[in-house]
Amino acid sequence: MLTILFDGIAYGMLLFVLASGLAVTLGLMNFINLAHGAFAMAGGYAAVVLVNKLGWPFFAALPLAFVIPALAGLLLERTLYRHVYTRPHLDQVLFTIGLVFMSVAATDWVMGSQQVFVQLPRALEGRFEVGGVGIGRYRLMIIVLCGLLTIALQFALARTRFGSRLRAAVDDPRTAQGLGIPVNAVFSVTFAVGSGLAGLGGALGVEVLGLDPHFPLKFMIYFLIVVAVGGTSSITGPFLAAIVLGIGDVAGKYYMPKLGAFAIYTIMIVVLILRPQGLFSRAPGR
Amino acid sequence: MSASPPGVLAAALAERLGQRARWRPIEIAFWVAAVASVFLLPGKHIILAEIAILALFALSLDLILGYAGIISLGHAAFFGFGAYCAGLFAKHHLINEPVLALGAAGLAAAALGFVTSFLVLRGSDLTRLMVTLGVALMLREIANRFDELTGGADGLQGVGIAPVLGSFAFDITGHVAYVYALAVLAILLVLARRLVHSPFGLSLRSVKGNALRASAIGIPVNARLVAIYTVAAAYAGIAGALLTQTTAFCSLDVFSFERSADLLLVLIIGGTGYLYGGLIGAVIFKLMQDWLATMTPQYWQFWIGLLLVAIVLVGRERMSRWLDAARGLVRLR
Numbered sequence: 001m002l003t004i005l006f007d008g009i010a011y012g013m014l015l016f017v018l019a020s021g022l023a024v025t026l027g028l029m030n031f032i033n034l035a036h037g038a039f040a041m042a043g044g045y046a047a048v049v050l051v052n053k054l055g056w057p058f059f060a061a062l063p064l065a066f067v068i069p070a071l072a073g074l075l076l077e078r079t080l081y082r083h084v085y086t087r088p089h090l091d092q093v094l095f096t097i098g099l100v101f102m103s104v105a106a107t108d109w110v111m112g113s114q115q116v117f118v119q120l121p122r123a124l125e126g127r128f129e130v131g132g133v134g135i136g137r138y139r140l141m142i143i144v145l146c147g148l149l150t151i152a153l154q155f156a157l158a159r160t161r162f163g164s165r166l167r168a169a170v171d172d173p174r175t176a177q178g179l180g181i182p183v184n185a186v187f188s189v190t191f192a193v194g195s196g197l198a199g200l201g202g203a204l205g206v207e208v209l210g211l212d213p214h215f216p217l218k219f220m221i222y223f224l225i226v227v228a229v230g231g232t233s234s235i236t237g238p239f240l241a242a243i244v245l246g247i248g249d250v251a252g253k254y255y256m257p258k259l260g261a262f263a264i265y266t267i268m269i270v271v272l273i274l275r276p277q278g279l280f281s282r283a284p285g286r
Numbered sequence: 287m288s289a290s291p292p293g294v295l296a297a298a299l300a301e302r303l304g305q306r307a308r309w310r311p312i313e314i315a316f317w318v319a320a321v322a323s324v325f326l327l328p329g330k331h332i333i334l335a336e337i338a339i340l341a342l343f344a345l346s347l348d349l350i351l352g353y354a355g356i357i358s359l360g361h362a363a364f365f366g367f368g369a370y371c372a373g374l375f376a377k378h379h380l381i382n383e384p385v386l387a388l389g390a391a392g393l394a395a396a397a398l399g400f401v402t403s404f405l406v407l408r409g410s411d412l413t414r415l416m417v418t419l420g421v422a423l424m425l426r427e428i429a430n431r432f433d434e435l436t437g438g439a440d441g442l443q444g445v446g447i448a449p450v451l452g453s454f455a456f457d458i459t460g461h462v463a464y465v466y467a468l469a470v471l472a473i474l475l476v477l478a479r480r481l482v483h484s485p486f487g488l489s490l491r492s493v494k495g496n497a498l499r500a501s502a503i504g505i506p507v508n509a510r511l512v513a514i515y516t517v518a519a520a521y522a523g524i525a526g527a528l529l530t531q532t533t534a535f536c537s538l539d540v541f542s543f544e545r546s547a548d549l550l551l552v553l554i555i556g557g558t559g560y561l562y563g564g565l566i567g568a569v570i571f572k573l574m575q576d577w578l579a580t581m582t583p584q585y586w587q588f589w590i591g592l593l594l595v596a597i598v599l600v601g602r603e604r605m606s607r608w609l610d611a612a613r614g615l616v617r618l619r
Contacts, residue, residue: 032412083599089411090357091598094554097547098594105588217543221423228416262431265424269417273405276413 002133004251010139012246013146014208016239018201018219019226020153021194023238026227028170029187031081032089034096036198036223037216038103039069043199044211045107048116058121065203066196073195077188085187100216107213115212118203142204149197154235166190225268231275307483316562317472324465332460337572338467339528344552344564345471345478346521351550352558353482354514355494356406359415359546360422361522363402366540367425368395368523373442373536374435382448388470388527395523396516403515407508419543426541441537445530456532463532470528471565474521478561481517490514544587551594557605 022036043065050061076099084095120138127136157163169176169183177183202211209219222245230241245264252263323334343365350356371391374380381387405417429436437443449455454462481487492500493507501507530536539545548571556567574593578586597605 026412032415080595080599087598089415090351090550093357093359093415094550094594095598097550098591098596098598101547101587101591101594103591105585105591109585109588220543221419224416224419228412262424262427265420265427269405269420269424272413272417272420273408276408276410 003135004254005247006133006135007139008247008250009243010136010142010246011208011250012243013143013150014201014205015222015226015246016242017146017149018198018205019223019238019242020150020235021191021196021198022223023227023230023235024166024190024194026224027231027238028166029085029190031085032092032096033081034093034220034224035099035103035216036194037219038100039073039195040198040202040205040219041103041107041211041213041215042069042072042202043196044202044206044215045111045116046199047203048118048206048211051118052116058118058124062200062203066200069199069202070192070196074188074192077191081191082184082187100220103216104213111213113213115210116206117211118206120207138207142208145204146201149200150235150239153197157235162186162189221265225264229268229271303483303485303488307479313562316565320468320472324468328459328461331464333572333576335460335464335467335532337568338464338471339525339532340549340552340572341565341568342467342471342474342528343522343525344549344556344568345475345561346518346525346564347549347553348558348561348564349478349482349514349518349521351553352560352563353487353490353494354511356511356515357411357414358406358418359543359550360418360420361518361549362541362543362545363418363422363425364395364399364519364522365526365529365545366422366429367398368392368526369530369536369540370429370436370442370526371395371523372527372530373445376447376531377442377445383452384447384450384466384531388524388531391527392520392524395526396520398523399519400512400516402519403512406515407511419546422541422543422546426538429538429541439538441535441539442530443535445534445536447531447534456534460532467528467532470524474524475561475565478521482561486510486513548590551590551597554594554597 018040019036021039022033025031025033025036046068047058047061047065050056050064051058080095084092087095124138124141127134129135157166165176165181166186168179169181169186173183202215205211209215225245226238226242229245230238248267249261249264252261256263323330327334343361346364347358347361350358350361368391371394372387375387375390376382376384381390402417402421405421406414430438433439447456450462450466454466456462482490489500489505490510492503492505493510497507526540529540552567552571553564554567555570556563556565575586575590578589582589
């Protein structure tokens, strides 16, 4: 029972790190980015190649799993995404679906279609018991790492100069530009960091979620749920939504395997009907 | 205009509507070509039947996207529901005659569309996307889990389809399938034409243009959206039922996200809001898919994705302006 809770929290934390970049682009910048999972997949495959093929230690590969998708995100933002920010939502949907299809096929071509695994260091394998609760070492590492990232993210958004610039740029780009905030640069950096976090999440998630070229499509709905259910006015909303989703998914699969993901979708639809702005938004629903 | 008595105004309106609804020569040419393909391309009837089914499905999306402005990422929900209904009707001999089964599947999908339409009335584009996608995924989960009924991941096996109208049995060459699908498409297109050229269709366009102002001039916005969503669901369900009947098979794939996404691409290629967009888009999409799949069997999705990105970057407005120019030459509108 507590083990399931523990696994669920680890899963939820992972989902949050994966989706946090989306929470900013979709939530704050109101850009429907269905291709977010592609950056997570890039990070995952970067880690797999570095660790398995080149023999890097797992922890040395993690920073690169952040940097590579971040650079890719920066490049794509500068060249392509920026033209689509102000377009209608239908265009954004079509554009990002196109990117997903391309990334899936390209990954399939380069890496093959089979599921891949990453070799973990010895220290992270297996589990130990604390008061009758089985605790996986790897999942404990995820919780610690993702917890630290969450605190850092919250701090960066709420307390730093960059965070307030970002919020200003989102609230009113024109006024922010008039006040001397380099809006485009702020958006670029934000997008890059979001992509990098997704990549890091993807690398950490290889062991838990599995990784194959269809990753962006399989988990797209999960990322969207985190953001849409969590609401878009703060980072804590998506965080809580991710934890609830993680626990719900793990517990659902354990206790009611027959229902599977069905319960998740139902809850999502009910929440969206009752509170279209998300569960944890400060603004009144509607 | 304001000085004219109401009767004169109504007559003028009716005349305008009548003009808009008149059959253009290019439309007639389109259907002549379609009928000619039955006789001239006997070896291609299997892919032509697929095109006709996809065209009907795209027509259904056009009704809600092009005329009512609802973005759906889960239109495959109704397609799949219709497909499974038709499959189950035939497998368990509930309704043997295909045309009747088609109608029943359409009604079932319409009922589902009516129920779920209330979910898309509220919220922003994002909420609609999520809800439509969620409904499709949910149905897919249901079909996957209740495998005693649906066959689960293996698909619905052993579907035997009776001859159409009791006398035309489906054959391996796809002749009957194509003529059947084309006939259904033609009938439903004529109905859709009547619908969008009626005052009801005009009111839908005004809702798409500006829902707030439409309600200010007395159009019941929500009722209109529910109605068109239900009709579109019925169309999609019939398209799905056609797929099951012509292939005698039905799998979880009918609910897939890729199907909904491809459908958006089909409609965008052909253009939205004039009914023939879905038909033209379906022809282009299927031929392109066929060609790409023979060139690169595994990776054709890459090129589909590239096309989507390119379309958006070039700009749909610019493309539709080119199309308008082309249409100005042939006077489709």
